Amino acid sequence: MAIHNTFKRLFVRGSLLTRLILINVAVWFVVSLVLVVFFLMKREPAGFLDWLIMPSDPALLGRRPWTVLTYMFVHDGIWHILFNMLWLYWMGKIFVAFFRPKQLGGLYFLGGLGGAALFLLAANTLPVFAGNVQYLLGASAAVMAVAVGIATYAPNFEIRLLFFGGVKIKWLAIVMVAIDLVSIIGQNAAGHIAHLGGALTGVAWAVAMRYGHDLTAGPNRLLDWIVSLFKRLKHREPRMGEPIKGGVKGGVKGGVKGGAYHYQPDVSDRESPSPTDAESRLDEILGKLKQSGYDALSDEEKEFLFSASRKR
Numbered sequence: 001m002a003i004h005n006t007f008k009r010l011f012v013r014g015s016l017l018t019r020l021i022l023i024n025v026a027v028w029f030v031v032s033l034v035l036v037v038f039f040l041m042k043r044e045p046a047g048f049l050d051w052l053i054m055p056s057d058p059a060l061l062g063r064r065p066w067t068v069l070t071y072m073f074v075h076d077g078i079w080h081i082l083f084n085m086l087w088l089y090w091m092g093k094i095f096v097a098f099f100r101p102k103q104l105g106g107l108y109f110l111g112g113l114g115g116a117a118l119f120l121l122a123a124n125t126l127p128v129f130a131g132n133v134q135y136l137l138g139a140s141a142a143v144m145a146v147a148v149g150i151a152t153y154a155p156n157f158e159i160r161l162l163f164f165g166g167v168k169i170k171w172l173a174i175v176m177v178a179i180d181l182v183s184i185i186g187q188n189a190a191g192h193i194a195h196l197g198g199a200l201t202g203v204a205w206a207v208a209m210r211y212g213h214d215l216t217a218g219p220n221r222l223l224d225w226i227v228s229l230f231k232r233l234k235h236r237e238p239r240m241g242e243p244i245k246g247g248v249k250g251g252v253k254g255g256v257k258g259g260a261y262h263y264q265p266d267v268s269d270r271e272s273p274s275p276t277d278a279e280s281r282l283d284e285i286l287g288k289l290k291q292s293g294y295d296a297l298s299d300e301e302k303e304f305l306f307s308a309s310r311k312r
Contacts, residue, residue, distance in 0.1 A: 016101035016299055017092040020108060021085050024139055027073045028081045049074075049137075054116060056123030056134040056190065072112035074137045084139045090159075091147040094169065098154060100306050101299050104146065105223065106216025107205055111145020111198040118197025123190050134190040141198030144180075148173045149202030153209060173199075282308050 011022050031052070038045040054071035055061050061068070075081035088108075095104050116136065123134045150157075151173035158166045180195045205215045285301050297305070 016105050028075045053135045053137040068116050071137050072139050072142050088143045095150045102220050103216045106219040108142045109219050111201045112142040114201030115141020115194035115197040119194035122193045141194045144195050144198035145202040148199040149205045152203050152206035
């Protein structure tokens with residue numbers, strides 16, 4: 001129970017980068033437990049995994065379209081998820097130093113989709129894959145998009161590496177892409193091609209950003225809509241004549257009079273904060289930033305700081 005509460009607290013209070021890592025770790029842990037049960041019962045786990053990983057066969061994919069998204073959260077073994085999450089953490093920290101956390105999430109999903117697209121194209125056109133159904137899993141393509149994307153946008157950003165000292169991030173990205181290229185001659189050829197699809201997505205995003213176009217805007221709008229939909233379903237207003245218990249979140253409070261709502265404006269219905277309030281909020285966030293650093297800020301505080309800096 002303590003582990004569950006700790007995980008929940010980290011997820012609620014953590015940044016978007018922390019949440020992506022926690023989701024990946026949670027999915028890996030649950031899938032691993034299920035596989036342990038399959039092993040003890042001497043059952044074949046392929047039928048279970050097939051519902052989570054992405055197949056190259058278009059007919060199979062048509063019956064499991066959700067695997068285009070779920071595959072990028074499923075990992076094969078502890079070393080697979082360990083290296084992916086370490087790369088995501090290191091590259092993600094650099095990314096949010098330049099861009100908003102929401103853009104990190106958008107690029108993660110774009111990279112996963114870009115990797116899936118190149119995987120499908122290669123598996124269904126290249127002779128080496130003819131007659132064999134390939135399967136894709138892991139966050140590597142999504143992580144490659146983040147790493148190569150920020151390396152393309154800020155190629156001369158320098159990081160410190162053990163035994164190497166200061167290294168420009170562009171060289172690290174080039175090495176990562178080169179390793180995937182030469183690793184195509186191996187057992188996971190289709191997987192390494194998917195990684196390159198993620199890398200190409202990162203390059204495309206960085207180039208578009210240079211010209212003032214944010215390719216993550218569309219995916220983020222979709223994710224915002226999905227989140228708001230779940231919130232509306234969770235906190236839906238009661239139907240006409242349905243009793244209201246303890247008020248209704250979202251702006252309707254009080255009771256029902258004569259079969260109609262007795263409406264009292266909530267905080268969200270009032271006027272926007274005055275410039276004085278905004279300045280006070282900004283001073284508060286800047287003080288927290290100075291005292292505890294950027295990582296101590298919540299996603300909402302980072303969004304507010306980003307918006308304020310753009311207005312100025």
